[in-house]
Amino acid sequence: MSDILxxxxxxxxxxxxxxxxxxxxxxxxxxxxxAIMGPSGTGKTTLLKLxxxxxxxxxxxxxxxxxxxxxxxxxxxFELRQRMGMLFQSGALLTDLSVFENVAYPLREHTKLSDAxxxxxxxxxxxxxxxxxxxxxxPSELSGGMSRRVALARAIALDPMMIMYDEPFTGQDPIxxxxxxxxxxxxxxALDICSIVVSHDVPDTLSISDHVHFISAGKIVESGxxxxxxxxxxxWTHQFIHGDADGPVPFHYPANPILDDLYQEGK
Amino acid sequence: xxxxxxxxxxxxxxxxxxxxxxxxxxxxxxLEVIASCTDLLVKxxxxxxxxxxxxxxTLIIIVVAGLFVGMVMALQSYYALVDFGAEDSVGVxxxxxxxxxxxxxxxxxxFAGRAGSALTAEIGLMKATEQLSGMEMMAVNPxxxxxxPRFMAGVISMPLLATIFSAVGVxxxxxxxxxxxGLDSGAFWSQPQNKVxxxxxxYNGLIKSLVFGLIASWIAVFEGYDxxxxxxxxxxxxxxxxxxxxxAILFMDFILTALMFSK
Numbered sequence: 001m002s003d004i005l006x007x008x009x010x011x012x013x014x015x016x017x018x019x020x021x022x023x024x025x026x027x028x029x030x031x032x033x034x035a036i037m038g039p040s041g042t043g044k045t046t047l048l049k050l051x052x053x054x055x056x057x058x059x060x061x062x063x064x065x066x067x068x069x070x071x072x073x074x075x076x077x078f079e080l081r082q083r084m085g086m087l088f089q090s091g092a093l094l095t096d097l098s099v100f101e102n103v104a105y106p107l108r109e110h111t112k113l114s115d116a117x118x119x120x121x122x123x124x125x126x127x128x129x130x131x132x133x134x135x136x137x138x139p140s141e142l143s144g145g146m147s148r149r150v151a152l153a154r155a156i157a158l159d160p161m162m163i164m165y166d167e168p169f170t171g172q173d174p175i176x177x178x179x180x181x182x183x184x185x186x187x188x189x190a191l192d193i194c195s196i197v198v199s200h201d202v203p204d205t206l207s208i209s210d211h212v213h214f215i216s217a218g219k220i221v222e223s224g225x226x227x228x229x230x231x232x233x234x235x236w237t238h239q240f241i242h243g244d245a246d247g248p249v250p251f252h253y254p255a256n257p258i259l260d261d262l263y264q265e266g267k
Numbered sequence: 268x269x270x271x272x273x274x275x276x277x278x279x280x281x282x283x284x285x286x287x288x289x290x291x292x293x294x295x296x297x298l299e300v301i302a303s304c305t306d307l308l309v310k311x312x313x314x315x316x317x318x319x320x321x322x323x324x325t326l327i328i329i330v331v332a333g334l335f336v337g338m339v340m341a342l343q344s345y346y347a348l349v350d351f352g353a354e355d356s357v358g359v360x361x362x363x364x365x366x367x368x369x370x371x372x373x374x375x376x377x378f379a380g381r382a383g384s385a386l387t388a389e390i391g392l393m394k395a396t397e398q399l400s401g402m403e404m405m406a407v408n409p410x411x412x413x414x415x416p417r418f419m420a421g422v423i424s425m426p427l428l429a430t431i432f433s434a435v436g437v438x439x440x441x442x443x444x445x446x447x448x449g450l451d452s453g454a455f456w457s458q459p460q461n462k463v464x465x466x467x468x469x470y471n472g473l474i475k476s477l478v479f480g481l482i483a484s485w486i487a488v489f490e491g492y493d494x495x496x497x498x499x500x501x502x503x504x505x506x507x508x509x510x511x512x513x514x515a516i517l518f519m520d521f522i523l524t525a526l527m528f529s530k
Binding site: 049052054074078079081082084085086088089090092093094095105106109110151154 | 396397400402403404
């Protein structure tokens with residue numbers, strides 16, 4: 001079995017006239033936490049949707065566990081997705097089902113387990129994210145952080161080989177953030193799986209990652225371990241990690257010289 | 268000036284092409300939905316749940332509207348017929364109008380406004396909150412679990428609602444014509460008994476309502492599934508559901524009437 005779980009080669013993807021990926025290639029190992037980082041709007045979420053087969057690339061290939069995602073039949077793709085978990089930014093819980101039923105949903109859909117067995121499994125998964133006591137609540141009664149933890153319990157319901165996290169820390173208070181950071185790290189170690197974390201939250205993401213890829217303007221800017229990247233000589237990487245207002249990513253959106261614009265307005 | 272004209276022609280071309288593309292997408296979508304309905308045989312509870320929210324919860328507006336339409340029809344036809352001494356025909360006139368036209372059409376228009384808009388909003392909101400994407404990533408096809416049950420519930424509910432609308436309408440007409448205006452009860456009931464034909468009137472009315480149910484449900488679920496997942500996009504989709512459904516129902520009513528009742 002190859003150590004590489006996700007193999008992306010020469011990936012091109014555009015939305016309208018806007019190029020999102022311009023020939024990126026990267027490997028994601030079978031074990032450990034891999035972070036995909038970059039400024040907002042660089043296509044990090046799009047990359048997860050491409051890996052999950054929800055979007056189709058213009059050119060290039062994505063292999064997951066040796067299977068070319070975009071050449072699979074719908075049935076085979078759905079079989080592959082049963083081995084993938086995905087945590088959406090919003091949680092994406094089904095709002096008409098309770099917390100318990102949300103976690104039970106993939107089990108009821110894809111297994112023929114008895115109700116008693118499903119109950120045991122769901123309670124164990126909810127216990128793993130610390131929300132066994134919230135099993136009877138509805139999604140509308142949960143905070144943002146709790147919703148993501150329930151979604152995480154649902155994502156691990158079928159014991160997947162990989163979990164993709166789409167901006168898991170966005171909009172979280174420090175305590176929820178700490179809980180999610182340690183959950184992602186601990187679940188990854190306990191389940192010994194591949195976790196792909198897409199985020200622009202530098203310190204927390206680097207603290208739990210084994211491998212990091214920085215993406216900007218449709219290209220991979222730099223890859224390596226968190227330590228390597230923190231000591232990188234690249235001006236772009238330095239600006240991103242330290243959050244500098246100006247640098248290779250300019251403060252000003254491209255525009256004409258200000259005097260030209262002001263003069264034209266006056267005329 | 269020419270540049271402006273060319274821009275307008277170009278815009279017209281873009282809009283026309285966009286409309287045809289959307290129509291094509293809606294056609295493919297309908298085929299996918301129909302193919303996905305086979306799952307409902309395995310999981311009928313999905314359909315029953317949707318029949319409740321699409322059908323049963325629309326019942327009140329249908330009953331109330333049916334009652335008043337029947338009552339108004341009785342009043343109007345009584346005043347028109349009494350001058351000719353033909354007021355005994357109020358019963359048959361109201362019955363035929365309801366069974367052939369008003370039952371299916373008014374029910375479908377009310378359905379599009381009440382249930383159709385709700386379906387669009389529900390599916391559109393599920394899209395905006397990534398619930399549909401979440402299902403896809405759980406290897407669950409939202410077409411089978413979300414769209415197909417709602418579509419089929421609409422198709423099945425419509426003829427039942429139209430039947431109830433017509434029945435309540437005739438009762439409303441009876442109350443006005445017999446109880447208030449003093450028409451003979453026997454005359455009121457016997458004429459419809461003789462004149463209303465099972466095939467030509469009742470079955471044709473049911474076929475109409477089935478077709479309207481299909482159109483209204485198709486438009487509602489497609490608009491929800493295809494909407495731009497923002498609050499503005501959702502609002503526009505809901506409006507389009509009501510407008511397109513109403514126009515499509517009235518257009519199809521003309522076509523079906525011409526086919527069914529032409530001599």
